[in-house]
Amino acid sequence: MNDSGIRINPSILAADFVNMQAELARIATADFAHVDVMDNHFVPNLTFGPQMVERIQQTSPVPLDVHLMITDPDRWAPGYAELGAASVTFHLEAAADPRALARRLRDIGARAGIAVKPATPIDGLLDLLDDVDQILVMTVEPGFGGQSFMPETMPKLRALADEAKRRGSHVWLQVDGGIGESTIALAADAGADTFVAGSAVFGAADPDLAIAGLRAAAAQHAHDHGAK
Ligand code: DX5
Numbered sequence: 701m702n703d704s705g706i707r708i709n710p711s712i713l714a715a716d717f718v719n720m721q722a723e724l725a726r727i728a729t730a731d732f733a734h735v736d737v738m739d740n741h742f743v744p745n746l747t748f749g750p751q752m753v754e755r756i757q758q759t760s761p762v763p764l765d766v767h768l769m770i771t772d773p774d775r776w777a778p779g780y781a782e783l784g785a786a787s788v789t790f791h792l793e794a795a796a797d798p799r800a801l802a803r804r805l806r807d808i809g810a811r812a813g814i815a816v817k818p819a820t821p822i823d824g825l826l827d828l829l830d831d832v833d834q835i836l837v838m839t840v841e842p843g844f845g846g847q848s849f850m851p852e853t854m855p856k857l858r859a860l861a862d863e864a865k866r867r868g869s870h871v872w873l874q875v876d877g878g879i880g881e882s883t884i885a886l887a888a889d890a891g892a893d894t895f896v897a898g899s900a901v902f903g904a905a906d907p908d909l910a911i912a913g914l915r916a917a918a919a920q921h922a923h924d925h926g927a928k
């Protein structure tokens with residue numbers, strides 16, 4: 701873990717699924733491994749369930765940042781915290797009682813995160829700022845890796861960063877989708893401090909070098925995250 705207040709979380713959606721142990725070993729300099737759980741209902745794609753995530757958790761050299769793109773997270777999210785994921789993020793659009801769910805995740809010992817899709821306003825999040833450890837502003841439509849970054853999501857990030865600062869909140873602001881060495885600067889400028897990158901890391905010949913490059917590009921544009 702670095703102490704710059706910037707986190708680079710490679711998404712294993714872009715890894716080779718049948719060589720997962722070797723793929724995880726390639727990202728030992730990352731802060732977290734980002735694990736995209738998709739259920740074919742909330743998004744039109746299907747990935748891992750709890751059994752697989754538990755093995756990934758046992759094998760990963762870095763803690764897990766689980767991103768749940770599933771319906772009914774109120775029912776399923778706590779299980780991911782219980783299996784040892786350091787961070788569990790569910791979608792605001794899918795949760796029946798986001799505050800209760802975030803509190804439950806924290807009680808189990810995980811960092812609690814809430815995500816919003818590109819078109820979802822952040823109004824519903826402002827009330828929840830004290831109950832969560834991370835807010836994920838999706839910078840692509842969730843469901844698939846390798847899509848293009850949507851710059852139109854940046855005003856939401858700026859508004860969240862301003863509000864967090866105003867309240868002295870230490871919430872981490874995460875972006876996910878289309879993050880590479882050029883787009884990471886836009887997101888860092890807008891106030892993001894936690895960056896998910898799939899293809900930009902696993903598509904690189906040397907993932908550690910890609911992680912270092914992303915970290916350096918983000919640092920150049922970072923707000924003051926020193927205390928986080
Ligand atoms: C998309 C996932 C992302 C995805 C990012 O629904 O949440 O985590 O893996 O992939 P890239 O970085 O390739 O856009």
Ligand code: ZN
Pocket residue numbers: 711734735736767876896
């Ligand atoms: Zn994700």
